[in-house]
Amino acid sequence: MSALREEDGPRAAGTRAIPGEASGPDVxxxxxxxxxGVAVVTGTLGGEPAGCTVNAFLSVSLRPPLLLVSLADGSRTLAAVAGHGAFGINVLGWDQRQLAGRFAGGAARHADRFAGTxxxxxxGAPxxxxAVAACVCVRERLIGAADHTLVLGRPVWTDAGVAAEPGAPVVYHGNRYQPLPSSAGAVP
Structure with missing residues (x-):
């Protein structure tokens, strides 16, 4: 929280100045x-797997357990989740960063994202x-939000040890995929 600066002018307690709207490129x-973190959300559409890379994923509640992902309106993955109801969340490891790129972007870029994967x-979900960790959720609610849909899901299956030898998760920062530094050098 920043302190009120003199150039901000006087304000009523609890209010803030809203000068305009930031543009998409600004945001x-x-x-x-x-x-x-980077994850791939998966589902099935017409009996075939569908999926996309997301970084808008979070835990909403532990009582009851609820998770949330944000999917682009019109995406094949959203159609799979909305139609089938079950969806997977796959947390990618650093050694899977190429999958993050494959599952990102428009359908024309990667017609079959699951080929060779x-x-x-x-x-009920791929x-x-x-993956470093994976979870399958049952769709609880779809919430429209601008050009995306927020998908609230109830976990029905989890595995934090999906990978035979789980490595560090891949992180997205500064417009690129990066490894998470080793915990050996972490400050307590």
Whole structure:
């Protein structure tokens, strides 16, 4: 929280000045400073797997357990989640960073994102082999938000040890994928 500066002028307690609206490129530049984990959300559409890379994923509640992902309106993955109801969340490891790129972007870029990618069905959703962790949720609610839909899901299956030898998760920061530094050098 920043202190009120003299140039901000007088304000009533609890209010803030709103000079205008930031542009999409302004917000994109701002978000480059925010380090996030990277996951692939998966589902099935017409019996075929669908999926996309997300970094808008969070835990909403532990009582009851609820998770939330944000999916672009019109995406094949959103259609899979909305239609089928079960969806997977696959936390990618640093050694899977190429999958993050493959599952990102428009459908024309990667017609078959699952080609050559090992996966298996768990609790009604595709789960990527080798993920650092994976979870399958049942869709609870869809909430429209601008050009995206927030998907609230109730976890029905989790595995924090999907990978045979789990490595460090991949992190997205500064408009690129980066490894999470080793905990060996971390400050307590």
């Amino acid at each position: 994109r530049a701002f978000m480059r400073a925010w380090a996030t 090992p996966w298996r069905m768990r609790a 789960v990527l082999e080798g």
